[in-house]
Amino acid sequence: MPRYEPAFGMDVPRFAGIATFMKLPHVRPEEAEGVEIGILGVPFDLGTTNRPGARFGPRALREAASMLRRLNQATGVDPFALAACADLGDAPVNPADLQDSLRRIEAFLDGVVGRGIVPLVAGGDHLTSLPVLRALARRHGPLGMVHFDAHTDFYDAYFGGFRYTHGTPFRRAAEEGLIDPRRVVQIGIRVTLYDGEDVRFARSAGVRIVPIEELVDRGFAAVMAEARAVVGTGPVYASFDIDAIDPSQAPGTGTPEVGGIDVHSAQRMIRLLDGLDLVGADLVEVSPSYDMGGLTAWTGANLMFELLCVLARAAARRRADQASS
Ligand code: MN
Ligand code: MN
Secondary structure, eight states: OOOOOOOOTTTSOTTSSOOOGGGOOBOOGGGOTTOSEEEEEEOOOTTOSSSOOGGGHHHHHHHHHTTOOSOOTTTOOOHHHHSOEEEEEEOOOOTTOHHHHHHHHHHHHHHHHTTTOEEEEEESSGGGHHHHHHHHHHHHOSEEEEEEOSSOOOOOOBTTTBOOSTTSHHHHHHHTTSEEEEEEEEEEEOSOOSSSHHHHHHHHTTOEEEEHHHHHHHOHHHHHHHHHHHHTTSEEEEEEEGGGBOTTTOOOSSSOOSSOBOHHHHHHHHHTTTTSEEEEEEEEOOOGGGOSTTHHHHHHHHHHHHHHHHHHHHHHHHHHHHHHO
């Protein structure tokens, strides 16, 4: 079986070679024999309602992620020792057709999830999460979710009844039974609203919304303890919209909102997902055209690494459970 490991930065300088996610080997899903976690891009931004460009996110994130080393100094986790990881390339999209793109992305993710591979997805705008959740729910049933964002993405429709945008993915996911709203926590929600219908709907469906003010007042450890209790022991998805981060640290995104989460707190909160039954994750809404010096992509790549660490821990735990049962 091939060994799916990143190229070692003391053999090959990190700036050299083809920029795959975390310098991993690139294989197509149908060739990914033995791969347990697949990192993949979704170069899709047809759901964007404001400034476009998240379709260029995967390339910028690969470039930044090739600079990462393999060991998480804070937690001691080496994700590549815990699970076989590979770069699965990009999901196919049709830049002239939103619904056709969603179908193609879902079919690609079906091929990933159907092989038992845990997806770590680099968006793309946040509508990317919908076809990923469709594929994951087909395998695992309705999912819990820990969602970091400035926005709920629980709106019903935009521009006179159009129901598929990056402001609506979780409304659709709830309607389709892909997520269980009573096992969903949204962290970092803030600032101006169109009319607040999204927040009212989400709360009435049972979603736990933690506005940024509450996060700052209570602290990230207390909020994450509650988040873990809300999502419980069932399968969980983690979705990280880069606009959860304050725009001073992540300006390269389509819908920036001031007063956000600092990068250090975000790293600490993702580490506190450890122990949950994580079955997939995404990092979305990096839009390189609005970035400054690659700052947002670098932040996004580092947060993807933190997500990979907790995904690898969950994958290793499931493998051990299977071996002992
Ligand atoms: Mn979002
Ligand atoms: Mn957002």
